[in-house]
Structure formats: C-alpha cells, structure tokens
Amino acid sequence: MHSSKESLTNDYPKFAVVGHPNKGKSSIVSSLALDDSVQIGDTPGTTQVKRGFPLKVDGKIIYELFDTPGFQRARRVLSWLNEQEPVSADKKTDVVRAFIATHRGDERFIDEIELLEPIVNGAGIIYVVDASKPYGAEYEVEMEILRWCGQPSMAILNLIGKEDYTDQWKSALGHYFRMVRTFNPIKATFREHIELLDSMSQLKEEWTKPIKVAITVLEDLQNQKIEQSVDSMVDNMVKVLSFVHTYKIKGESATEVEEERLKHGYREKIIGYEKEQEKNIEIIWNHRSIEKVENMLVLDNVGLFSKESASIFGLSQQQLIITGASAGAIGGLGIDILLGGGSLFLGSLIGGAVGGVGAMMGFDNLYEVKVLGQSIGKRELSVGPMQNLNFPYILLGRSLYHALVIAKRSHAMRGDINLDNEEFFTEQVMDSERRKVLEKVHVSLRKGDEPKEEELKAYKKALKESFEGLM
Amino acid sequence: MQIKNHKISIESYLNFSELLNEYRGTHEENRLFALKHEELFSNSKQILLAWMNKNDFRKKENSDNQNILNKFSTLGNFIGLFSLIFGFLAGLGLLSYSGHAPVNVIYYLLFAMFIPVASMLISMVSLLSSGTVFNALSLFFPLHWIETILGFFSFKDKIDVANNLFSTELKKWMFMSRLQLFSLLFSVGLLFALLVIVVSKDIAFSWSTTLHVTDIGFFKLLACIGFPWGHTLPSAIPSVELIEMSHYYRLGENLNSQMIQNADKLGAWWKYLAMVTLFYAIFLRFLLWLATRYGYREQLEKDFLELDGVQKLLREFKTPFVSTEAPKVEKHLKIVEENDEQVAHVVARVYDTIVGWNFSEDEILLVNDSRDISSSNISSVGGNNSFKEDQEVAKGASKVVILYVKSWEPPTMDFIDFVEELLANADVHEVQVYPLGTVGRNYESDEREISIWKRKIQGLKSKKVWVIDA
Numbered sequence: 001m002h003s004s005k006e007s008l009t010n011d012y013p014k015f016a017v018v019g020h021p022n023k024g025k026s027s028i029v030s031s032l033a034l035d036d037s038v039q040i041g042d043t044p045g046t047t048q049v050k051r052g053f054p055l056k057v058d059g060k061i062i063y064e065l066f067d068t069p070g071f072q073r074a075r076r077v078l079s080w081l082n083e084q085e086p087v088s089a090d091k092k093t094d095v096v097r098a099f100i101a102t103h104r105g106d107e108r109f110i111d112e113i114e115l116l117e118p119i120v121n122g123a124g125i126i127y128v129v130d131a132s133k134p135y136g137a138e139y140e141v142e143m144e145i146l147r148w149c150g151q152p153s154m155a156i157l158n159l160i161g162k163e164d165y166t167d168q169w170k171s172a173l174g175h176y177f178r179m180v181r182t183f184n185p186i187k188a189t190f191r192e193h194i195e196l197l198d199s200m201s202q203l204k205e206e207w208t209k210p211i212k213v214a215i216t217v218l219e220d221l222q223n224q225k226i227e228q229s230v231d232s233m234v235d236n237m238v239k240v241l242s243f244v245h246t247y248k249i250k251g252e253s254a255t256e257v258e259e260e261r262l263k264h265g266y267r268e269k270i271i272g273y274e275k276e277q278e279k280n281i282e283i284i285w286n287h288r289s290i291e292k293v294e295n296m297l298v299l300d301n302v303g304l305f306s307k308e309s310a311s312i313f314g315l316s317q318q319q320l321i322i323t324g325a326s327a328g329a330i331g332g333l334g335i336d337i338l339l340g341g342g343s344l345f346l347g348s349l350i351g352g353a354v355g356g357v358g359a360m361m362g363f364d365n366l367y368e369v370k371v372l373g374q375s376i377g378k379r380e381l382s383v384g385p386m387q388n389l390n391f392p393y394i395l396l397g398r399s400l401y402h403a404l405v406i407a408k409r410s411h412a413m414r415g416d417i418n419l420d421n422e423e424f425f426t427e428q429v430m431d432s433e434r435r436k437v438l439e440k441v442h443v444s445l446r447k448g449d450e451p452k453e454e455e456l457k458a459y460k461k462a463l464k465e466s467f468e469g470l471m
Numbered sequence: 472m473q474i475k476n477h478k479i480s481i482e483s484y485l486n487f488s489e490l491l492n493e494y495r496g497t498h499e500e501n502r503l504f505a506l507k508h509e510e511l512f513s514n515s516k517q518i519l520l521a522w523m524n525k526n527d528f529r530k531k532e533n534s535d536n537q538n539i540l541n542k543f544s545t546l547g548n549f550i551g552l553f554s555l556i557f558g559f560l561a562g563l564g565l566l567s568y569s570g571h572a573p574v575n576v577i578y579y580l581l582f583a584m585f586i587p588v589a590s591m592l593i594s595m596v597s598l599l600s601s602g603t604v605f606n607a608l609s610l611f612f613p614l615h616w617i618e619t620i621l622g623f624f625s626f627k628d629k630i631d632v633a634n635n636l637f638s639t640e641l642k643k644w645m646f647m648s649r650l651q652l653f654s655l656l657f658s659v660g661l662l663f664a665l666l667v668i669v670v671s672k673d674i675a676f677s678w679s680t681t682l683h684v685t686d687i688g689f690f691k692l693l694a695c696i697g698f699p700w701g702h703t704l705p706s707a708i709p710s711v712e713l714i715e716m717s718h719y720y721r722l723g724e725n726l727n728s729q730m731i732q733n734a735d736k737l738g739a740w741w742k743y744l745a746m747v748t749l750f751y752a753i754f755l756r757f758l759l760w761l762a763t764r765y766g767y768r769e770q771l772e773k774d775f776l777e778l779d780g781v782q783k784l785l786r787e788f789k790t791p792f793v794s795t796e797a798p799k800v801e802k803h804l805k806i807v808e809e810n811d812e813q814v815a816h817v818v819a820r821v822y823d824t825i826v827g828w829n830f831s832e833d834e835i836l837l838v839n840d841s842r843d844i845s846s847s848n849i850s851s852v853g854g855n856n857s858f859k860e861d862q863e864v865a866k867g868a869s870k871v872v873i874l875y876v877k878s879w880e881p882p883t884m885d886f887i888d889f890v891e892e893l894l895a896n897a898d899v900h901e902v903q904v905y906p907l908g909t910v911g912r913n914y915e916s917d918e919r920e921i922s923i924w925k926r927k928i929q930g931l932k933s934k935k936v937w938v939i940d941a
Contacts, residue, residue, distance in 0.1 A: 022881045022923075033795040056794045058502060067797075072884035079858065108884070133879045134909055138829045138854045161879075163911050221793050224786075231782070450639065 013063040013207035014123035015200060016050070018115045020142065021070030023130045024158040024185060029053055029067040031185035032193065034286050050114045055214055062214045063207075066123060068115035074141040077112050081148055093150045096120050116149065124203045125153035127177065132161030135168045143176040152203035154179035156196075179203070189408065190222055190471070226471070228284045229407065230464045233399045234456065236277035240270050241392055241445035244384035254381050262381045270386075271304055274395070281403045304398065313397030314390040315435070323435040385448050392442045393435075400429065400463070404470050429470055434462040477520055478768070479775045481543075485536040487523050488636055491780040494529045496522075498787045505788035515776060515785055522784065547649065551656050558657035562664020566674060573677035573719060576740055583661060583748040584696065590654060591759050598647055598766070612650055641774045644767035651760035658752035665748060669741045676740035677719035686715045693743065700746050707742040813929055815903060815937045822846045822903075823870035826893075828886055829853040830875050838875055838907060841914055846873075852889055865892040871901045873939075878906030878916030882927040890928075894935050904928055905939040 017025045029035075033053035054064040071077075077099065084095050097120050103109040119125055125146050129139065146153060155177040157169055166182065173180045183196050194215055201211030245266040249258050302309050315323060386392070430438065437458045444451040451459070496504070504522060511518035565579050590612070597609065609615045637645065668674055678689065690711045694701060697708045709717075717740065775781070825846040827835040832851050839845055850864040872893060876882070893902050906924045908916040921940050928938045 020880070021883060033797070035796045051797045053795060053797045057791045058506065059792070070881075070883075073888070074883075075853075075858065075885055111884075130879075133877075136829055136854065136877065136880070137831075138880075140855065163909065217791070217793055220791075224790055228786075 012061050013200075013204070013210055014066065014118060014121075015063070015126050016066040016068055016115065016118040016123040017126045017128060018068050018119070018142075018146070019070060019128035020139065021072070023070070023128045024160055025070065025128045026067050027185040028126070028128055028156060028158065028183065029065050031188055032196070033065055050118060052118075055217070057217050062210050062217065064123075066118045068118070069111040071115070071142045071145075072111045073108060074112070074138075074145060077109065077116075078141050078145050078148075081145065089150070092148045093120055096145075096148050116145075119146070119149045119151050123151065124200065124207070125149065125151050126200070127153060127155045127173075128158055129155065129169055129173070130160045131157035131166045131169045131182070132159045132163045134165050135172045139172070143173075147176060152207075153177050154181060154199060154203060156180075157182045159184050194218065225284050225407065226464065226467060229281055229403045230460055230467060232277060232280045232284065233396070233403060233463060234460050236273060236399065237392065237396060237441075237459075238445065238451070238456075240273050240386065240395060241442065242385045242448065243270065243273070244382055244448075245269055246380045246382045248380045252379065258381060262383055266383045267305055274304055274398070277399060278402050281399075281406050285406045285409070287406055287409060302398075304395070309398065310390065310394055313394045313401070315393045319432075319435070320390055320393075322432065323439050385445055387446060389442075392438070392445075393430075396438070396463070397429075400467060400470070403467065407471060429466045430462070434466060437462045477517065479516065479520075479772050481771065482536065482540055483520065483523065484771055484775050484778075485539070485636060486527070486530065486534075487519070487775065488778050489534060489536060490523055490526060490530050491778055491784075493531065494526060495780050495784065496526070496787075498790070499792045499794070501784060501787035502790065502792040512788075516772060518788060519775070519781065519784065522788075550649075550653055554653040554656040555660045558660020559664045560660075561657070562661040563668065565661075566665060566668040568668075568672065568674045573675035573717070575719070576676050576678050576717075576744060577680060579665075579744055580696075580747060583658070583744065584751040587654065587658060587752040587756060591755060594647055594650065594759060594763075598643070598763070609646065615646075638770075638774050638777075641767075641770045644763060644770045648760065648763040648767045651756060651763050655753065655756045655760055658748060658756060662745065662748040662753065665741065665745055669745075674741075676744075677717045678714070679719040686711060686718060689718075690714050696747065696751075697743060699750050704742075704746065707746040709740060709743050713739055813934070813937050814925060815939050816941055818842065818844065818903075818905065818939055818941050819871070819873075820844060822873040824848040824850070824868040824872040824899075825875070826864060826868065826872060827851050827875040828889065829877055829880065835875060837910070838914060844873065853886065861889055862892060865889065865896055868893055868896055869898040871903065872899055873903045873905055876904055876906050876924070878908050878920040878924065881923055887927070887931070890931065890936060894931075894933055900935065902936045903939050904936065 017029050019025050029051075033055075035053060050066050050068045052064050052066050054061040056062070080099055081095055084098070087095055096116055099109075100113050100116055100120065104113060127143065127146060129135075153176075155173040157166055157173075157180065159166070159182070170180055179199055179202070181196060181199050183192065188196075197211055197215055197218070201208045201215075243266075245262065247258065247262040247265060249255075254262070302312065314320075437455075440455050441451040441459045444455065501522070504525065505512065505518065508518055508521055511521055561582065565582060566574055568574050593612075684692075690709070693709055693714070701708050776785075820843060822844065823846065825835060825839065825844065825848065827838070827850070830838070830851055831854070832849065835849055835851060839849075848867065848869070850867070852861045852864050874890070874893070876886070890902065890904075893899055904924060906916045906921055907914040908920070921938070925938050925940070928936055
C-alpha cells in the first residue's frame, strides 16, 4: 500500500501546491487529480493536513501532487530562518529542515511544517495566488520562505473573482518564480490541464520524461472515458427504445385508469433508465460526489417528457421528415400503416400540420397501447417499443448534453450545474449524414428488431464523433 | 505457455451470467487479475473463464442453474425418447401388412424422405430468418407444439427463467439443434421399425398412385432418389421388373396374378427403403444436426462475450488502471455557523487608534478619506513590518481601536496573534475589525468575506473585539 513516507522517498516527480489560505490550492489539486472528494471551502484552514494525490498506472506512481494547508505564521518562520547563522545558498534547504525538526510538535507551526515538509523532501513548488485580488507585500514573506527551500518552482494565477490583477501579480511573481501560468481550475479544459502538466514537466530535467508519460496516460484515459460514455449512451438508447411495458387488466378491455397506469409506468421506467445512465456517466468521469448536492443533476429542471425538452433536444419537423425519408423510416412506416400496425407517424404529421411544432415534437403520440390475449382468460395491456419518431433524438440529445457537461465539468467545481440558455439542438451537433446513420438503428428498434451489429457500430461512431466535436 | 482451449458450455454461460449479476470487480482488481494472467491476454474467452473460476465463490449459494439445467436435460431426454419410440411406432404403422393389400412404398417414402427433406429445407430457411418469419416457420415443426404443451407443466417457470437468460438468436439455434436431434431419433426409430418388420414378417411391397405414372417413369424417379448409393450398392435400387410386378391398381378385386406369382420378389424393396431412410432421414439429418450444433456453439460463444458486463470486464483487463485519488481520506472540517454576536453595524467617525493590517500608511489614509474616518494615532502592521514594530503598535494603542483588514484575505494565525496582543493591552477597551474590499469595489466587501471574518473573531471568544458589518 502506498504510504506518505514512501511517496516522499521514491524517485518520481512530486509537487507541493502551496500558498496563502483560501487561494484555490485544493481546487487546483482537485482539478489536476480528477478527484472531487477534496474538500474545498471558503473558510480558511479547510485543508488541515497535507494530502498526497499520486497518479498511478497499474500501481506504479508516475507523479504525486500534495495539497497543503496555507501559510499561517509565515513572518515567524522567515524571522526564525533569518535569525540562523548565515549559510551559502546550497545549505539554505538544510536550515528549513532544521526549522521543521526544531518545531515539530509545536502547535503554532503545524501548517507550515505540513506544507514545507514535502518541499524539503524534493517536491517541486506550485505557488498559487488569486489574481482577481490585488497583490500585497505580505506575500513576499511566503515567497521568500519558498526561495529558502531551493526547489524548482512555478506560480499559478488562479482567477477566483471577477476583477483581474494579473499584470500586477505577474510583475511581482516574476522576481521569485521562473514560470508563471494562469489556470482556472473551475473552467479549465482538458487541454489546459495537459498544458499545465507540460509546464510542470519543464521545472526539472529529470521530471520531463515521467510527466510526458503521465500526459500520454491521461490522454488515453480521456479517450477511454469518451468511448465508455458513448457505449453507455448507446446501450441506454437501445434499452429505452426497445422497452415494452405491460400491465395486467381485469376485464376484456382496459379502463381509462388502467390505460393511464400503464402509460405512467412506461414513462417512469424510461425516466429511471435515463437517471441510471446519467449516474453511469458521472461515475465514468469520476464525479461521484455530485449526488451529495441537491438539484445538481444537469437536466432536473427539464423533464424528459416535457415540451421544453422536445423543443431543445428534438429535431424540427422538417429535419425529422428529411431524416426519416433518407433512412427509409417513412417507407417502412408506410408499410406499417398499410398493415394497420402504426398510424403514429401519420398522426404526427397531421398533428404537426395542425398543431405546429409542439404536436410534432410533443408526446401526444407516444403510446400505442395494445391489449394482448393471455392464457386462461387473463389479459394484459402493453406499450412499447417507442413509436414516436422524435423521441430518440430528444433522449440522445439529452444524454449527449448531460455527458458533455459532466465531461467538461472540473473536479474543483462544487456548485450547481444547470442547463444553459445557450442554443443546443440535436440538429446542430448531428449533421444530416449522422442522423441518417442513427435513424437506421431507431427504425430497427421501433419495429422491435435487434439492430444489426454493423449498424450499431456506425451509430457509436457517429455519436463519438459528435461528442468529440463538442468536447 | 500452451493455453488449453476450454469450450463454453451452457452451464458456464449460465454461471457466468449469474456471477456478473452478483459481481463485476473493480477496474483495479480486474486489471491486476489480467496482469497475473498475461498468457491469456490474447484469448478473451479463456481469460473470462479463468476470471469466472476465480470468482465463482461469489455466486449466491443457492444457485438455480444446476436445477434449471437438470430440468432441461430431463425434458430433452424425455422428448428424445418420445421421438425414438414415436418413430418406431410410426414405422410399424406404415409397414403394417395384413396379408391382403401390400404396403405402398410411396407412404413410406413420404415419411422417410419427402417430409424429412422438406423439414430440413424449412429448417435451413428458418436459420436464415429471424423475428416474425422464424416464429411463423417454427409453427411447422412438431417440436414447437410439443414444447408449448410441455410448457404447461409444473417446471414451466424454471424453463421461462432460463429462456429469459438467452438471446433470441441463441434460443433459435438451441431450438433448431434440438429439432434436428429429435428428428434424427425419430428417423432412427423408423429405420429400426423397418428392420424389425423385415426380419419378423414376410411383407409385400407395392406402389400405387392415382397419378398417371408409368413404370419406367417411376423407375427413373426412384433411381434419381437412389443416386447417392446407386453406384456402390446397385442391389438397393429397385429394378424395372420389380417396379412392374409391384404396380398395384386399386380397381383390381384381388392382387393381380403377376404379383402373386412373384410374391417372393416383392420383399426386395426393403433394401431401397432402408437406404432412403439411412441417407435422407438419418445421414442428411445428422449433417444438419452437426451444422446446427456448430452454429449453436458459435452463437453461445458470441452471446457469452456479449453478456452484460463482459465488454467492460475485457476493457478493464486490457486498460492500464489509472488512479489519481488520494489514498488518505480527508477529515472534513466542520464549519461553524456564524452568529450576530460581536458584530457592529455602525462605523464611528473618530477613533482613538487606527491600525491597518497589511495596509501601508498611504493606503490607510485613502481609506480614512473614503470612509470619512479619522484618528490621531494611525499605524500600519503586518506585511513587511517586523514583529517588534507590530508589538510597539499594539502597546501604543488605546481605548477604541479600528483595525482595517483586507476582507478578501482570510485571517491567518499571524493576524490572530496580533489581535491577541492588542487585547492584552489594558488601555484598549474595544477593537473593531473592519473588513474592507478592494479599491476597485470602493472598499465594499461581500457577505461571504464578512462571514469568514465573523467566524474567526467569534472564535476568539472576547467581548472586547467586534467585526464591523456596515
């Protein structure tokens, strides 16, 4: 098992994220370590002890990040260091070690010892400041202490608030750090994350190779997560669109209440499948803590069967007809109509013509309730597979949107995430060629057939391309 | 290392499915397992079987699989035996000879060749079809009806449970394979009946049809049917003479004289009938059974690899396990809620002492000007000042002190040390901590920042110190 002591002695790059209290050190660690279990708070002293976040591949540590408490009595530490016998630059780290040894167990310096210990043991320094607040001379004391440690170092400008004092900070930090980078852990994209790692690799020659390996590993991991997300979305699509819900009835024909119960059960089951799928995506992207905060689910405010959902994620009437025709869906359905099996699409067209977009994309034509004969006089109602032509696009659009928000969501983010007002239509992320590929599978599922393997492969490919495009 | 290629059986399929419902392991565990079994890396099936064997103990103790399989086996044996006996009885019925009218070989050929060939053709079409077409075609097979009837027996539920575990395609191959086996057993029964009758009775064969078929025409048809063995076993093809003498007309009151004169030769048909049964009903059926058996095995393996959770397992075997989380669980800090104790909402115009924490003297003057606050004793502490300088300021403070702080910079212990020194000064009656925002915000601080200061100051539990929230 990995222990803190072991991590400090082994020969792999280590980085201590240090700074003034409440400047976003934990947010940066959380974002870089892809771990949302880190406690992030607006109360200074949220981080009380250092915590190592090793990047391990098959158990082998590639690098390790340390989240540390903020400086509390920096002036006293520097004062102690200055009071010691003057030493040459190469011995200054020993003086810091001596400070740690002398004050271990001294409650006044718990925080300083926690943050300085990994550094004197070889960790690189990542000094975090909030560039949305003005620079102050009090920071110089901290930077001076870090200079005593003699380790490779860089500064990160974290813009927590709305104001911007980046220039002020840059000119001050430039005196103490060879490298100054801007990184917002809340908004950082995967690419920015990789760029920051790349900067960290340049701090020390020996660290370049392992960090490059780490970058490759993280890029592979990102691709795997995209693939897993796509697989999960497609599995859910197949499950939902082919789902058939049955309900036992007492008489020869169903009462209105029985029919309503059936429809309600059908809807609830599908909503349940969507929730399961969302949870799955959150696990894939390691956002396990999302459930801890109420109202955090991306699409909670827009119900799957709502008209809002249909108008945001569904296809327009025109695109629906073009997609259906290009994939042969309408032809197939025409045959169904002749056989008396499916007047739903026709109903949609009429509804669309009469009631406008709402009727076309709405859910008045969701159900085709059948009464099935059963043995010994028992009868049951059934609904499904899903016959609404637009529903697959609504479901897929919602899944894609949710996956996108989760995939792009920083692990440092702790607030609510809600559907933005930005325009997001399945039409925009799925061009007509891709929709044609999707429609083939939708047609099979609508008929109650299993989609062909090559069609499913093409489906996944189209979805993956759209997802990657959005990422 | 040589890898033993274990075949997937229906039992391992069911066990694996059950295990996956119970347990799928974590990525870390599965990757570790794969690294320990590197020799199986290239063989998905074998590595999955090895994983299954390792984790077999995790299955529920009261597994129903063996029970289901036993029921299946019993049901299969029963239908198999039934088919064999039914074939034998059908053969006895077809070949029953009372001594008056001879046995019409055309009846027999219908059961021994035409029906089996038609059934095999429908089987092959069924194998190529799916969904509704397959369901419609399966209505032609007696096995479908036998299984439907057996479905009403007490173990129906068990069979239903097992059936739900199989894909439609696998069920199709299972059904077709069973169908071929039972048809084969039926034909064996039929052949056995033929041999028993031939040995135990003197039986006269004839042929008779309403259609206008000449003896030569009939001979050509039979020779064509017997083509597969005609060259190697010519005696098992009826001669033109035999066909002529076996031609039976229904209008004759009795057997014609030619038939009676050659009664000893009419039995020669049996070799031909036996070969027809052997080749068409048994040999071809056997080949089809082997083909469906192969198809079933292939489908079983395919389904095995498509069981829910298998692709995830395989991916986890092959993908390096990357972890970035901290092994040490963080002890979460309990946030103390602030209250309105020690909070002042009004700022006085004049103070006895003004002290700025991390403010330069110029900055303090700017704040005074902006907030219209004045004092005769103004000092700067913190920042680059030394402790000695700070101590002097603390000692020199008196009566009511206003302490400017940067609202966005959370209170450090260094600050608290200074406040405690101020409070220790008996001349100081009251310390008012005034959190100020940035110049850009006109020194206004937000609620969140004030809240942090309130909590910290309340933690000092001193009645002399206040936070200004104006």
